[in-house]
C-alpha cells in the first residue's frame with residue numbers, strides 16, 4: 001500500500017511532568033526504528049499541517065477548547081486533569097497532532113495514498129466532546145473522522161487496539177449510526193467506561209494476561225463479521241501499543257507479530273471491501289523499545305500489503 005508517516009517536530013515540544021510516561025522520546029524511538037528497519041525508504045514522509053480552532057470544534061464543545069487555550073501556561077506546567085499537563089508549547093504540538101489526520105484524509109480522498117500513520121502526540125482517544133483526560137487533550141482521530149464526514153465520506157469504521165478503552169471516541173460517536181467503533185481493552189481497568197454494545201459499537205473487554213490468540217479471536221469473531229456487514233468506506237485505527245508484553249502500564253501480552261497480523265488483516269479487508277484507505281493514529285505505548293518495534297511492525301504491515 002502507498003503508505004505515509006505523518007508527523008511534525010513540534011509534536012516533541014509538548015512536555016509534561018518529569019518522568020511522565022507520555023514523553024517526547026516516544027516519537028524518537030519510532031523514527032529510529034523506522035530508519036534501522038529499512039522500512040523508512042518505502043514510505044512517504046509528510047509534515048503535519050497546523051490545524052485550526054475550527055478543526056478542534058468539529059469534535060469538541062467550545063468551552064473545552066477555550067479551557068485548554070486558557071490553561072496553557074506562559075512558563076512552567078499547568079495541570080489539565082489528574083493525568084495530563086500542558087506546557088507553553090503544548091498548543092504547537094496539539095495543532096500538528098490534529099493536522100496530521102486532516103492531511104491523511106485529504107491525501108487518501110485524493111487517491112495519493114492508501115494508508116497513513118500519524119506519529120504524533122499528545123494522544124487523543126480518552127478525550128470526549130467536553131473533557132480532556134488520560135494524557136489526551138483533544139481527540140485527534142475523532143476530529144479527522146468528522147473532517148472526513150464533512151468531505152462526504154459516509155461510512156467510517158474505527159478500530160481501537162490500545163490497552164485502554166477508547167472512551168472519548170465511544171462517547172463522541174455513540175449516536176452516529178454511520179460510525180462503527182470497535183475497541184479492545186484490558187478489563188477491569190482504567191477508564192472503566194465501556195457501555196453496552198449496539199449496532200455500531202463493539203466493546204471487547206479482555207482479562208489480564210490475554211495474548212495474541214485472544215486478539216485474533218476478538219478480530220475474527222467480533223470485529224470482522226461487523227466490518228463485513230457495515231462496509232466502511234474509510235478505516236481509522238487508534239493504534240496504542242501499551243498492550244505489549246513489555247509495557248508495564250498494563251498487563252496484556254501482545255507482541256510485534258500480533259500488531260503486524262492485525263494490521264495485515266485490516267489491509268486485506270480494506271482491499272477486498274473496496275475501502276478507500278487506512279488512517280492510523282498513535283495513541284498509547286510507553287515501553288520505549290517495545291513501542292518502536294511495535295509501531296514499525298504495524299507500519300511495515302501497511303507498506304507490505306498489496
Ligand SMILES: [Zn+2]
Pocket residue numbers: 162163164240242283284285
Ligand atoms: Zn493506552
